[in-house]
Amino acid sequence: MLIDYSLRMPKNIFAGENALEQLDSILAGSIKKVVIFTDKGVLNAGLTEIPKQILAHKGIEYTIISEIPAEPNYHQAQEIVNQFKEEKADFIIAVGGGSVMDVAKLASILATDDYTVKDLLDSPLLAKKQVATLMIPTTAGTGAEATPNSIVAIPEKELKVGIVNPEMIADYVILDGRLIKKLPxxxxxxxxxxxxxxxxxxxxxxxxxxxxxxxxxxxxxxxxxxxxxxxxxxxxxxxxxxxxxxxxxxxxxxxxxxxxxxxxxxxxxxxxxxxxxxxxxxxxxxxxxxxxxxxxxxxxxxxxxxxxxxxxxxxxxxxxxxxxxxxxxxxxxxxxxxxxxxxxxxxxxxxxxxxxxxxxxxxxxxxxxxxxxxxxxxxxxxxxx
Known part of the structure; x- marks a missing residue:
């Protein structure tokens, strides 16, 4: 009997000392505007500074979305997605832990008005990748940088669920130990x-x-x-x-x-x-x-x-x-x-x-x-x- 199994991975992975500098080559294409997804703790710790410097050096416009709560519910995730839509960006950089990366993944497939996060709770495969993504984890970790999953809470059910869609797998991942050096x-x-x-x-x-x-x-x-x-x-x-x-x-x-x-x-x-x-x-x-x-x-x-x-x-x-x-x-x-x-x-x-x-x-x-x-x-x- 033939048993089928499959493997899905991000397309490009850079790991090791000073891996973050690979961002320069990742941004070598025709990218016009970037949205950096992060949270206040990561932002205040200065972990977005190198990406910001590289973006500025390359003359690429960028906006930062940092109001991402820890372990968001689907309403909160939708609010961030709506904020992202207004930016009309063509590239996403997520710098943070699992919640940051999970919301960024949702934004990458919900950049149009076709579907909402709530729609994906029942039919996760509806949406398709609209915007390329780079995941830079600041914890080790949730593994969110590798998965097609996004975890959101459903308050009315007092439960968390995983939205699973292969389209959410990252296009790029950077694993750099410097980003977790000062992690509490x-x-x-x-x-x-x-x-x-x-x-x-x-x-x-x-x-x-x-x-x-x-x-x-x-x-x-x-x-x-x-x-x-x-x-x-x-x-x-x-x-x-x-x-x-x-x-x-x-x-x-x-x-x-x-x-x-x-x-x-x-x-x-x-x-x-x-x-x-x-x-x-x-x-x-x-x-x-x-x-x-x-x-x-x-x-x-x-x-x-x-x-x-x-x-x-x-x-x-x-x-x-x-x-x-x-x-x-x-x-x-x-x-x-x-x-x-x-x-x-x-x-x-x-x-x-x-x-x-x-x-x-x-x-x-x-x-x-x-x-x-x-x-x-x-x-x-x-x-x-």
């Missing part, structure tokens, strides 16, 4: 564990395949062996570049495979309680992986052989699996990310609402190798309440 530890840790979740979930997904496994395994190696140093040592530029690359690879894996129950059950936590996406994933990572362990031991054993330096290849798959689960737990603990919902004042009487919302994320739950029933979801949430 809590943000670096949360986004780093988000990338870790992408990699481990894609590798253990029902949709895992040779394409996605190649990128997911390399991502796991880069992330698990660099995340602590990258988050705790501001001068560890090599570790930070490795994290950016690992985050990108994990994003590529998403395009060919898909995340699983960690992400599915985390969406209600962000949608209703506005818990940062990476933190909610970190809270659920170990409980979901322990739940999945009976059916993913062989995959986790392969991860052990790939990522554990000085490991014992003679260990049984069961022992290797448990070692990886312990390492995931250790990473979250060392990075001081919350492992409980108590600090976010999530009341236990909201449990049934969480279960109901989490079970609606069938797009991701179908990827989980072990079926998640409402009772299973209830027990997982109870574990972290």
């Amino acid at each position: 530890k809590p943000i670096a840790a949360a986004t780093g564990v988000d990338a870790l979740c992408h990699a481990i979930e894609c590798y253990t997904s029902t949709k895992a395949n040779p394409f996605s496994n190649t990128f997911a395994l390399e991502a796991l190696d880069l992330i698990m062996n660099n995340i602590i140093e990258a988050c705790t040592n501001p001068e560890a530029l090599k570790a930070k570049n490795n994290m950016l690359l690992g985050s990108f690879y994990a994003g590529v894996a998403i395009t060919s495979s898909g995340t699983t129950a960690v992400h599915a059950l985390s969406y209600p936590l962000g949608g209703k309680y506005h818990i940062p996406h990476g933190v909610s994933n970190a809270i659920l990572l170990t409980p979901v992986m322990r739940f999945n362990e009976p059916v993913i031991k062989e995959q986790l054993a392969v991860v052990y052989d790939r990522v554990v330096r000085g490991g014992n290849p003679q260990l049984a798959a069961d022992e290797k699996s448990k070692a990886i689960l312990a390492e995931l737990e250790r990473i979250v603990e060392v990075l001081e990310i919350p492992t409980s919902l108590k600090s976010f004042n999530v009341p236990e009487h909201d449990l049934e609402g969480l279960v109901e919302a989490g079970m609606q994320v069938t797009r991701l739950l179908v990827n989980n190798r072990r079926e998640v029933t409402p009772e299973d979801a209830r027990n997982i949430y109870l574990e972290v309440l």
